[in-house]
Amino acid sequence: MQRDRVIQTAHVVANRRLCRDHYRLTFRLPMFPPARAGQFVHLSPERRLDDSPMESHDRWVSELDQPMLRRAFSIAGLRCTNTGVEVDVIYRVVGTATRWMESLRAGDPVSLLGPMGNSFPVSDRKPVAWLVAGGVGLPPMLWLAAALQETAKRVVAFCGAQTHDLLALTLDPTAQPDGSAKTATPSAKEFTKCGADVVISTDDGSLGFRGYVGSAMAAYHQANPVAADDLVVYTCGPEPMIRFVAEYCVARRIECYVCVERNMACGTGMCQSCVVPVRDTADSTGWSYRLCCTDGPIFEARNILWETPD
Amino acid sequence: MLPAMGGAPLETTTVDLSVDLAGLRLANPVMTASGTSGFGPEHAEYMDLRKLGAFVTKAVSPEARKGNPPERIVETRGGMLNAIGLANVGLERFVAEKIPFLQSAGIPVIVNVVGHSVEDYQTVCRRLDSIDCVAGLELNVSCPNVADGLEFGTDPQRLSKFVTAIRRDVHRAKLIVKLSPNVTDITETARAAIDGGADALSVINTLYGMAINVDTWKPILANRTGGLSGPAIKPVALYMVHRVYTKVAADLGVPIIGMGGITDWRDAVEFLLAGATAVAVGTALFVDPQAPIHICEGIAAYLNRRGLQSVRELIGKLK
Numbered sequence: 279m280q281r282d283r284v285i286q287t288a289h290v291v292a293n294r295r296l297c298r299d300h301y302r303l304t305f306r307l308p309m310f311p312p313a314r315a316g317q318f319v320h321l322s323p324e325r326r327l328d329d330s331p332m333e334s335h336d337r338w339v340s341e342l343d344q345p346m347l348r349r350a351f352s353i354a355g356l357r358c359t360n361t362g363v364e365v366d367v368i369y370r371v372v373g374t375a376t377r378w379m380e381s382l383r384a385g386d387p388v389s390l391l392g393p394m395g396n397s398f399p400v401s402d403r404k405p406v407a408w409l410v411a412g413g414v415g416l417p418p419m420l421w422l423a424a425a426l427q428e429t430a431k432r433v434v435a436f437c438g439a440q441t442h443d444l445l446a447l448t449l450d451p452t453a454q455p456d457g458s459a460k461t462a463t464p465s466a467k468e469f470t471k472c473g474a475d476v477v478i479s480t481d482d483g484s485l486g487f488r489g490y491v492g493s494a495m496a497a498y499h500q501a502n503p504v505a506a507d508d509l510v511v512y513t514c515g516p517e518p519m520i521r522f523v524a525e526y527c528v529a530r531r532i533e534c535y536v537c538v539e540r541n542m543a544c545g546t547g548m549c550q551s552c553v554v555p556v557r558d559t560a561d562s563t564g565w566s567y568r569l570c571c572t573d574g575p576i577f578e579a580r581n582i583l584w585e586t587p588d
Numbered sequence: 589m590l591p592a593m594g595g596a597p598l599e600t601t602t603v604d605l606s607v608d609l610a611g612l613r614l615a616n617p618v619m620t621a622s623g624t625s626g627f628g629p630e631h632a633e634y635m636d637l638r639k640l641g642a643f644v645t646k647a648v649s650p651e652a653r654k655g656n657p658p659e660r661i662v663e664t665r666g667g668m669l670n671a672i673g674l675a676n677v678g679l680e681r682f683v684a685e686k687i688p689f690l691q692s693a694g695i696p697v698i699v700n701v702v703g704h705s706v707e708d709y710q711t712v713c714r715r716l717d718s719i720d721c722v723a724g725l726e727l728n729v730s731c732p733n734v735a736d737g738l739e740f741g742t743d744p745q746r747l748s749k750f751v752t753a754i755r756r757d758v759h760r761a762k763l764i765v766k767l768s769p770n771v772t773d774i775t776e777t778a779r780a781a782i783d784g785g786a787d788a789l790s791v792i793n794t795l796y797g798m799a800i801n802v803d804t805w806k807p808i809l810a811n812r813t814g815g816l817s818g819p820a821i822k823p824v825a826l827y828m829v830h831r832v833y834t835k836v837a838a839d840l841g842v843p844i845i846g847m848g849g850i851t852d853w854r855d856a857v858e859f860l861l862a863g864a865t866a867v868a869v870g871t872a873l874f875v876d877p878q879a880p881i882h883i884c885e886g887i888a889a890y891l892n893r894r895g896l897q898s899v900r901e902l903i904g905k906l907k
Contacts, residue, residue: 285634285876322875346818347663347874374663389876543661543668544874547630550623550646550672551661567654567675572630586657 284311287324288390290382291364299371300414300446302354303379305388310363313356314397315422316537316576319365320348320545323378324387345375348391350542350571352514354417355424365390368417368446394545395575398422398535402429404510409435409474410523412491412515416446418537422512423472433474434462436498438491438519442484447476455486459494460501491515492522506532511579513537524579534579540570547572555583563587603891604898605884607641607865609843610762610787612696612723614641614866617887617899618856618880621847621870622647622700622726622766622790623672625877627686628693634877637693639884641866645682645690647702647728650711652678657810662799667818667849668871669797671811674702674728679712683719691721698724698764706740706753714757725761727754727786730768730793741768741793744780751784764845766790767832769821774828775835782842790845790868791832792825818871822849826862833863833904851879853886860902 288305295301323344355366371380382388398418407426409419416437426433439445447466455465455478462475465486469476478486479494487494495511513523514537527534540552552570554577560566565587568574605616619642625631627645637643655675662669677685682699690697699722703709709727716722729741729750740750751765765781767774769792778789794815799808807813825848837844846864850856851872859867872879887899896902 285878325875345663346666346871347668541659541661543663543670543871544877546634546874546877548624548626548877549661549670549874550626550655550675551658551670553655553658553660553675555657563654 285389285391286310287387288365290384290386290388292384293380293382296368296446298443300368300444301371301380302366302368302446303382305365305390306359306362307365307390308362310356310365311393313353313393315400315425316352316397316418317393317395318350318352318545318575319367319390319392320350320394320542321367321375321379321391322348322389324389343374344378347543348389348545349375350394350539350545350575352418352421352537352575353393354420356421366417368414368420370414370444370446391545395571396573398425398512398537398576400425400429401510404508404533405431406504406509407431407433408495408509408511409433410491410495410511410513410515411436412438412519413440413444414446415513415515415520415537415539418514419512420468423469423474426474427472433469433472434477434498435466435469435474436477436479436491436495437466438479438481438494438515440481442480445478445480445485447478457483457487458501459487459497462498490519490522492519492526495523496526506530509533511535514539521584524582525584528580535576536579536582538570538575538577538582540575542571545571555586556581557583603888603896604900605888606898607900607903609642609724609845609866612642612762614696616641616884617860617864617866618884619698619845619866619868620644620873620880621868622728623674624870624873627682628689631873631877632689632693635881638695639881640695642696642698642723643690643693644698644726644868645686645700646676647674647700648676648679648682648712648716649674649702649704650679650708652676652681659809660811662808662814664797664799664816664818665820667816667820668874669799669809669814669816670794671809671814673811679715683715687719687721696723697721698726698762700726700728700766702728706750709750709754710757713754713761717758717761722761724764724788725758726764726766726790727751728766728793730766730770741777742771744776747777748780748784751781751786755785762787764788764790766793767828768793769795769824769828769848775831778832778836782836782840786842788843788845788865789832789837790847791829791864792821792848795821795824817849819849819851822855825849826858829859829864830862830906838863838904850883851875853883853890856883856887857890857902860899861904861906863904863906865903
């Protein structure tokens with residue numbers, strides 16, 4: 279049977295610090311199935327389960343500091359090279375799994391399952407696309423910006439962080455972000471190289487707009503009106519942030535796609551843990567759960583129920 | 589005569605991995621654990637299911653269940669807690685939408701069954717007993733994540749009566765009772781299940797567990813508590829398989845499906861030595877959906893190294 283998603287041993291090419299607590303991890307794989315922006319990879323330590331009996335105890339002791347379950351990371355970039363495929367993920371060190379990732383060095387093996395999940399729908403109908411990213415919601419937007427470069431869209435990326443040194447972007451010192459969020463500037467190289475301008479916000483006002491990235495988007499929208507029919511919004515980030523963006527768009531009939539994050543055990547649809555409640559007219563209750571891993575992680579904003587019905 | 593249920597050959601030519609589970613011939617002793625590989629298609633994307641000894645489905649109840657709100661899982665040291673809440677499509681949709689795939693899988697299928705009442709279990713068992721590809725029915729009387737889950741599973745007298753009532757409606761499929769570890773003495777519930785007419789026992793279900801967020805002072809799981817699985821519970825599960833085998837099941841000739849934290853062939857061999865006739869892999873599938881293949885190959889290599897002809901030579905051979 280042909281299987282699109284496979285478990286592979288990937289080897290670390292680089293693990294570069296981007297800013298405080300944030301790193302970009304690049305893997306090399308001999309091959310990788312076709313993948314699109316919005317999809318994720320599921321990572322875990324490479325475990326050799328058939329070690330000799332003498333190594334068994336050592337294995338378990340060494341694994342006490344490693345995650346048992348895989349962790350899902352949006353693909354931040356993907357390149358074909360002459361030795362295979364390179365995949366980037368960007369992570370913030372927050373717990374057991376990301377501390378393990380921080381310890382990885384070039385040449386280290388990692389078990390990789392993917393590409394997983396669906397992808398951001400991209401159509402030619404909308405001339406304007408806004409990418410709204412909060413914190414570690416940034417990585418899928420980087421790849422999406424690269425993908426949108428091939429379309430004729432005018433793209434603006436809204437990037438928010440708690441404070442300036444948690445913004446995992448290469449800032450251009452010659453193009454300062456607009457503190458009022460009324461204009462987008464070529465202020466982050468990752469986006470400007472894709473032809474996208476950027477609005478930057480920080481919760482504490484240490485860089486760009488002071489406040490949440492959703493508010494920055496609303497301020498920009500007010501200063502730069504665009505017809506709802508001409509605009510598509512893509513968003514990823516912490517739940518309150520993506521909810522704000524989603525509800526803002528739904529209220530204005532703006533097409534909006536949300537990249538949802540959930541704790542997952544398997545990522546393959548087997549464990550049924552990563553549920554997202556959605557409107558479902560086919561269900562007698564009017565709603566049902568979908569799985570973030572196989573039905574998502576991208577959901578249309580108007581379908582998501584932000585409070586789980588009783 | 590044992591029913592021939594197919595099963596694809598693994599590349600393990602020199603040793604015999606087949607086992608007899610209460611008259612059901614399994615091509616090898618490695619099965620999936622209920623609730624960890626969906627209803628089949630999800631898992632089939634990652635491995636050839638014909639390499640399994642048997643496929644065990646997620647629980648099926650008479651009515652569709654949405655399951656618990658999130659969070660439904662949390663990783664803990666060496667394991668994980670889950671409180672999925674037996675989410676499933678319900679009996680009729682299961683029969684219409686899931687059975688055709690399972691039928692085509694070509695391996696023995698065991699359906700995990702759950703309900704609110706004896707009648708619920710009877711409804712599901714009666715219906716599925718009439719479907720040929722369902723080789724076994726595993727009664728889930730030990731789910732820690734629903735209000736009614738443990739009702740039948742922890743009191744030996746009630747369990748015996750409960751199994752007796754189901755037994756009357758199950759004529760063809762093997763009747764398997766999945767025992768809870770959340771009891772004082774698992775040999776009492778094991779004996780009660782066998783008295784009621786169980787053909788085989790699944791030992792063990794998950795252990796009660798909990799995790800708390802110290803920032804919010806709230807439980808991490810929406811269900812507040814969950815079932816602990818994974819390598820952390822393996823010693824407990826192994827002990828309980830050993831107890832049930834030596835105190836009850838061996839003498840009565842009732843086979844045990846051992847489960848709880850099995851991640852590699854060595855774990856599987858330990859369960860077989862402790863008295864299990866077959867083993868089920870659960871949490872390990874979340875990390876590696878191909879784990880059953882690796883485990884089978886590992887068992888075969890082990891038998892070769894030890895100069896043993898058949899995996900059956902391991903069962904209950906603990907010294």
